[in-house]
Amino acid sequence: MEFPNNLLYTKTHEWVRTEEDGSVVMGITDYAQDELGDIVFVELPAVSDEPVTKEDPFGVVESVKAASDFYAPVTGRVTEVNDELPNSPEVVNQDPYGDGWMVRMAADSKDELEELMSAKDYEEMVSDLS
Amino acid sequence: MRGGRYRSEGGGRVKRTPLHDEHVALGARMVEFAGWSMPVQYDGIVNEHLRVRRAAGLFDVSHMGELEVSGPDAEACLARLLANDVRRLAPGRAQYSLIPNASGGVVDDVIVYRLEPERFMICLNAANADKDVAWIEGHAEGDCEIRDVSDDRALLALQGPAAGSILADLCPQADGLARFGCCHAQVGGADILVARTGYTGEDGFELFVRPEHAVALWRTLLASQGGAAAGAIGLGARDTLRLEAALPLYGHELDEDISPFEAGLAWVVKLDREHMVGYASLREASERPSRRLVGLEVSGGIARQGCSVLASGTEIGMVTSGSYCPAIEKAVALALVASDGSCSDLAVEVRGKGRPATATDIPFYVRQASTT
Numbered sequence: 001m002e003f004p005n006n007l008l009y010t011k012t013h014e015w016v017r018t019e020e021d022g023s024v025v026m027g028i029t030d031y032a033q034d035e036l037g038d039i040v041f042v043e044l045p046a047v048s049d050e051p052v053t054k055e056d057p058f059g060v061v062e063s064v065k066a067a068s069d070f071y072a073p074v075t076g077r078v079t080e081v082n083d084e085l086p087n088s089p090e091v092v093n094q095d096p097y098g099d100g101w102m103v104r105m106a107a108d109s110k111d112e113l114e115e116l117m118s119a120k121d122y123e124e125m126v127s128d129l130s
Numbered sequence: 131m132r133g134g135r136y137r138s139e140g141g142g143r144v145k146r147t148p149l150h151d152e153h154v155a156l157g158a159r160m161v162e163f164a165g166w167s168m169p170v171q172y173d174g175i176v177n178e179h180l181r182v183r184r185a186a187g188l189f190d191v192s193h194m195g196e197l198e199v200s201g202p203d204a205e206a207c208l209a210r211l212l213a214n215d216v217r218r219l220a221p222g223r224a225q226y227s228l229i230p231n232a233s234g235g236v237v238d239d240v241i242v243y244r245l246e247p248e249r250f251m252i253c254l255n256a257a258n259a260d261k262d263v264a265w266i267e268g269h270a271e272g273d274c275e276i277r278d279v280s281d282d283r284a285l286l287a288l289q290g291p292a293a294g295s296i297l298a299d300l301c302p303q304a305d306g307l308a309r310f311g312c313c314h315a316q317v318g319g320a321d322i323l324v325a326r327t328g329y330t331g332e333d334g335f336e337l338f339v340r341p342e343h344a345v346a347l348w349r350t351l352l353a354s355q356g357g358a359a360a361g362a363i364g365l366g367a368r369d370t371l372r373l374e375a376a377l378p379l380y381g382h383e384l385d386e387d388i389s390p391f392e393a394g395l396a397w398v399v400k401l402d403r404e405h406m407v408g409y410a411s412l413r414e415a416s417e418r419p420s421r422r423l424v425g426l427e428v429s430g431g432i433a434r435q436g437c438s439v440l441a442s443g444t445e446i447g448m449v450t451s452g453s454y455c456p457a458i459e460k461a462v463a464l465a466l467v468a469s470d471g472s473c474s475d476l477a478v479e480v481r482g483k484g485r486p487a488t489a490t491d492i493p494f495y496v497r498q499a500s501t502t
Contacts, residue, residue: 037171037366038175038176040432040454040461041431041432041454060481062431064370064456065175065453067434
């Protein structure tokens, strides 16, 4: 199972990457996709100027067996979503950190990013779960 | 990401089947189900589902209960306790049946095997096994012996279009079995009871074997035809396979408060015995069932048990089972809805949002006709 060092992680199993333009991209982690199993449906938030608050549920992934919310990793606005996912949800299983990305956000502040976990801390957390 | 429908194995007094270590060695994800530690998946539910539809899959369903009823009055006793007519069952044949309760609901759905003229075996759902044994012991009459043999039986299911050729190689007696036929046979020196039954909508077999022979039989079946023919299948795909074939699952389409006539199982209930338990209630329910089971295709989400079904905005019933079905590549659901209303402009409420649905024929999947 992979936990790339260049990403930040949430307790609720989202990953976060800061792009060069300052935007924030998120998805669910390798651990999350493995726990869920075959993902067959993804519901993404709408691109909107309405603010979303850190830890608000803003989308759903469903595997054959279970539905699971995913959460905004930071406070900000949704500026783009991965339009490929509704038609090919299996990409989240195949490439959770790449083509399986979910949402791009404009974060209100950089401070919240500093509260997220490093790859090392996240890996320790999930090793305690299994 | 949070949630998950199955609990992970929590330790405590969880029972293990004789094949537990085989599942762990194959990398299965083990979960607790009905008090048992069971494999929910090996390499993924979608792969496993498609393997059964295209080739063959092997299931450990040893958690299911088995009860033997024998003696001069065994037939008469079961004719009172079971909704299908066990008197029509010849030795060497099996029958899908229901244990009705007094109010026209269902204690359990079962398969009855007539092993000998005066000896029957009933295969019970794991979650209901203790309840069923108590019910049958409490309601039995006449000269018959009732024996819970669950601990002496492991149960393997080999299902899929290739199941017949796999078993024919190992067990010639199985080759000639008709659907719902059963016979004693030998595989690799072990005595088994083999029945041409299953819960997937495919051709296939269920193999009852003593626990000490279960591992050898499991390995033999997985290794058959060079090891490429059959893969291990978990309970996750067992559920999607049965849903695609619209086979009822107790606790979903059936329970103590759902009549078989509502659940689309009128064909099972033979109202030719007035002394049958629940007769009066079943007779009444047969005349005007207030609900009916329908199949739905759902778009924009996956309906799960308990989701409301709406017709033109008015609630008409509830989803009993729903999932994504890999062979038909659609999200489908079974739902119990009011039998007198219309089914136009349907929607299913998933997480507070109405998702469009259309009524569709069930079963959702019908296997291609074969020569067997």
